[in-house]
Amino acid sequence: MAKQGVVPDSLSQPFWDAANEERLVIQYCLDCDQLQHPPGDTCRGCSKGDELEWKTVSGRGTIYNYGVVHDCPVRLLQQDQPFNLAVIMLEEDPGIQMFSHLPGVPVDDVPVGAAVEVIFEPSANGQLVPEWRVVAD
Amino acid sequence: MTTPIATDAMYRNDEGMGIWEHRGKVAAVGVGHAPTARRWDGRPETCVGAISIQALRQAIADAGVAPDQIDGLVVVRETTTGAFWEEGKPLPMDVIQSFQQTDDPLDGIAKLSAEWLLANMPELSNVKFTMYGPGCMSNALNVTAQAVGDGLAHTCLVVKSWHNFEGRYYQGGANAGDALPGTPAITQLWGGPASYSTALQFAEYCRKYGKTHEMMAPFMENSRRNGLRFPEGYWAQHRPEELGPEDYLASRWIAKPANLFDNDIPIMMSGAYLFSTAERAADMKQKPVYILNHASSNTRPRSLLPTLDEVEDDTARTGRKIYEGAGITADDLSFENMYDGFSLFHQFHLEGLGFRGIKFGEALDFYATDISIEGPNPVSPSGGNVGSGRSRVWMHTDCIQQLQGRAGERQVTGVTPEVAVSGGPMPLGGNFTVWSASPD
Amino acid sequence: MQRDTPVQAGGGLRGKRGYDGALVQEEYVTVLISFDIDGTLEVGDPPGPLTMDMVRLVRDKGFLIGSCSDRTLSGQRGIWATHEIEVDFVVSKHMLPDVKAKFEADTYVHIGDREDLDRQYALKAGFDFLWPDEAVAHDYFQPAP
Numbered sequence: 001m002a003k004q005g006v007v008p009d010s011l012s013q014p015f016w017d018a019a020n021e022e023r024l025v026i027q028y029c030l031d032c033d034q035l036q037h038p039p040g041d042t043c044r045g046c047s048k049g050d051e052l053e054w055k056t057v058s059g060r061g062t063i064y065n066y067g068v069v070h071d072c073p074v075r076l077l078q079q080d081q082p083f084n085l086a087v088i089m090l091e092e093d094p095g096i097q098m099f100s101h102l103p104g105v106p107v108d109d110v111p112v113g114a115a116v117e118v119i120f121e122p123s124a125n126g127q128l129v130p131e132w133r134v135v136a137d
Numbered sequence: 138m139t140t141p142i143a144t145d146a147m148y149r150n151d152e153g154m155g156i157w158e159h160r161g162k163v164a165a166v167g168v169g170h171a172p173t174a175r176r177w178d179g180r181p182e183t184c185v186g187a188i189s190i191q192a193l194r195q196a197i198a199d200a201g202v203a204p205d206q207i208d209g210l211v212v213v214r215e216t217t218t219g220a221f222w223e224e225g226k227p228l229p230m231d232v233i234q235s236f237q238q239t240d241d242p243l244d245g246i247a248k249l250s251a252e253w254l255l256a257n258m259p260e261l262s263n264v265k266f267t268m269y270g271p272g273c274m275s276n277a278l279n280v281t282a283q284a285v286g287d288g289l290a291h292t293c294l295v296v297k298s299w300h301n302f303e304g305r306y307y308q309g310g311a312n313a314g315d316a317l318p319g320t321p322a323i324t325q326l327w328g329g330p331a332s333y334s335t336a337l338q339f340a341e342y343c344r345k346y347g348k349t350h351e352m353m354a355p356f357m358e359n360s361r362r363n364g365l366r367f368p369e370g371y372w373a374q375h376r377p378e379e380l381g382p383e384d385y386l387a388s389r390w391i392a393k394p395a396n397l398f399d400n401d402i403p404i405m406m407s408g409a410y411l412f413s414t415a416e417r418a419a420d421m422k423q424k425p426v427y428i429l430n431h432a433s434s435n436t437r438p439r440s441l442l443p444t445l446d447e448v449e450d451d452t453a454r455t456g457r458k459i460y461e462g463a464g465i466t467a468d469d470l471s472f473e474n475m476y477d478g479f480s481l482f483h484q485f486h487l488e489g490l491g492f493r494g495i496k497f498g499e500a501l502d503f504y505a506t507d508i509s510i511e512g513p514n515p516v517s518p519s520g521g522n523v524g525s526g527r528s529r530v531w532m533h534t535d536c537i538q539q540l541q542g543r544a545g546e547r548q549v550t551g552v553t554p555e556v557a558v559s560g561g562p563m564p565l566g567g568n569f570t571v572w573s574a575s576p577d
Numbered sequence: 578m579q580r581d582t583p584v585q586a587g588g589g590l591r592g593k594r595g596y597d598g599a600l601v602q603e604e605y606v607t608v609l610i611s612f613d614i615d616g617t618l619e620v621g622d623p624p625g626p627l628t629m630d631m632v633r634l635v636r637d638k639g640f641l642i643g644s645c646s647d648r649t650l651s652g653q654r655g656i657w658a659t660h661e662i663e664v665d666f667v668v669s670k671h672m673l674p675d676v677k678a679k680f681e682a683d684t685y686v687h688i689g690d691r692e693d694l695d696r697q698y699a700l701k702a703g704f705d706f707l708w709p710d711e712a713v714a715h716d717y718f719q720p721a722p
Contacts, residue, residue, distance in 0.1 A: 004315060004317050004322070006319055007319060007322075009319045012320045012322070013319065016319050037323075038441065039323070044437065066337070067329070070389060070390040070392065070393065071391040071392070072328040072329075072330060073307040076315070087337065087441065095439045096440050097441040097442060099324070099326075108393065123326070124315050124316065125315070125316055129326060
């Protein structure tokens with residue numbers, strides 16, 4: 001699916017730079033010993049900003065939940081309707097979620113709980129974007 | 138005078154705060170609504186500012202108060218249904234020139250400031266206190282109740298209005314572009330519509346408790362039925378169409394398991410109330426409806442979307458805060474009017490309240506019982522947004538009118554209307570008000 | 578109101594030409610028209626350019642007709658009943674494939690005012706598509722000679 005391009009900003013630059021290197025990084029608070037996603041200027045746990053860094057994660061997870069989008073507000077995605085939109089839980093911390101269109105999974109036939117691994121797909125302007133595919137048994 | 142946004146001190150976010158210090162000392166009296174419309178037709182007299190004035194004047198007249206007796210005004214500044222004035226689109230100068238304009242040319246058209254209202258309502262000559270309650274009427278009501286209780290105003294208006302322009306909502310702006318800034322891209326690249334998060338919570342709920350989307354049909358039918366008895370509402374005014382199970386279940390998906398009717402219809406509307414101290418309210422034209430408590434939730438999900446566990450933890454906490462500050466229990470509720478836009482989260486509010494003793498996972502079965510206004514367990518007698526269109530206001534108007542005994546065809550008959558609760562919007566992040574026919 | 582079965586499935590005569598282009602015979606053509614309501618029909622919100630008399634005209638020509646709208650099914654039926662027009666189907670916006678499966682016709686046309694909800698749905702379902710303004714000028718809605 002052709003996603004919109006991405007123009008990294010100062011907060012998200014490390015996330016997108018890592019994606020272009022096919023690595024998944026998540027913001028991490030040293031003080032709280034907690035991952036946080038989406039990223040913020042400060043930690044949502046302790047409100048500190050200077051204890052935040054980016055941590056490379058394994059790129060493994062499981063499918064937590066999903067819906068099927070039939071009426072998408074994003075113009076570029078409308079041609080692909082209906083499509084799966086799943087939420088992935090990271091292996092390192094199931095409380096951390098990421099979205100996925102689950103490429104290769106038939107619409108509305110999503111194996112909730114299945115293991116997935118990150119892949120990287122180009123968006124409209126070439127920026128690589130993390131996506132997730134089901135890991136074969 | 139620059140109007141401030143309400144600070145945390147105006148809200149009751151925590152458990153253990155005890156009975157609200159102003160319990161029974163603040164009352165709602167007047168109600169005002171402007172006529173609804175599907176979209177703005179471009180005329181000055183129907184812009185969001187104009188309909189706000191109309192609603193406010195109606196609330197003043199309804200309460201029977203002289204405008205110069207009003208000393209407070211609480212406003213929800215945001216008015217969009219998801220429709221924005223496109224960048225570069227010519228300004229509607231005929232509309233702008235019809236009013237006393239602030240520095241912002243879209244004030245009164247695509248947003249609403251307290252300054253704009255006061256400039257265009259010269260009769261409000263003694264307003265000394267103004268404040269913004271962000272987002273929703275539910276929020277602004279908490280601010281208004283606290284402000285009157287704290288003595289910041291003794292007779293205070295509160296207004297929430299919505300504008301809706303041409304086009305499909307949320308389809309313009311960044312969603313129509315070829316690229317997104319990096320931080321919003323992390324959450325928005327995948328294109329989930331507004332109801333997606335709620336749809337997922339509902340999907341998890343159904344998996345956990347063995348329920349189905351079809352089980353929502355009685356709630357939807359009941360809500361529209363009640364809405365068609367709400368003369369201020371969109372469906373009653375423009376398209377008096379019922380929403381039977383066949384209608385509901387044949388509708389197309391937006392984000393399965395949320396279908397079209399699980400999403401409320403965006404409209405032009407304005408609703409306003411007049412609040413006062415209990416003492417002053419006693420002499421006004423309508424019967425006072427006393428505020429027993431207001432409570433808020435400012436909980437945020439750990440990551441992208443709230444999980445069902447997060448939702449259930451927070452709605453239960455909200456229920457406890459509501460009852461604690463009001464000094465009541467679930468058994469005291471005559472009916473409930475929690476938010477429903479999106480319909481698929483109404484059961485979370487209901488279960489968090491423990492309305493009629495229902496527990497988590499039981500609300501959809503409860504919908505199959507008699508939840509009508511004639512029965513012993515009225516659910517959403519206002520009909521909410523399902524029944525009258527997107528406003529986040531109907532539930533509050535209904536609580537006031539039911540307790541005043543002037544809800545007309547919607548008046549509950551299976552219970553005596555004594556104590557009610559309304560509020561929202563979301564299960565995580567909402568504001569709630571407890572209303573009572575008596576101050577005690 | 579909804580017709581139980583097509584009163585007269587049809588639409589008009591279509592010329593069939595031989596290898597040299599000469600007219601060799603005429604055959605009966607069945608046309609099915611699906612009407613969106615809001616922004617398309619005069620009774621819509623907003624009103625569209627197609628009048629209910631135009632709908633009656635194609636019905637009287639023997640076309641299969643019905644509505645395909647985001648309005649409730651009961652609401653759609655109510656509109657047709659109010660205007661005393663018998664239709665062959667009322668469906669929700671996403672159900673054009675069901676209409677095509679149920680009714681046999683030579684030409685399937687959907688008329689609507691939305692790019693995504695009308696045109697794209699129609700083309701995906703194998704329908705021809707007309708914008709309301711195009712439809713008004715189409716031969717379908719001209720009185721039979």
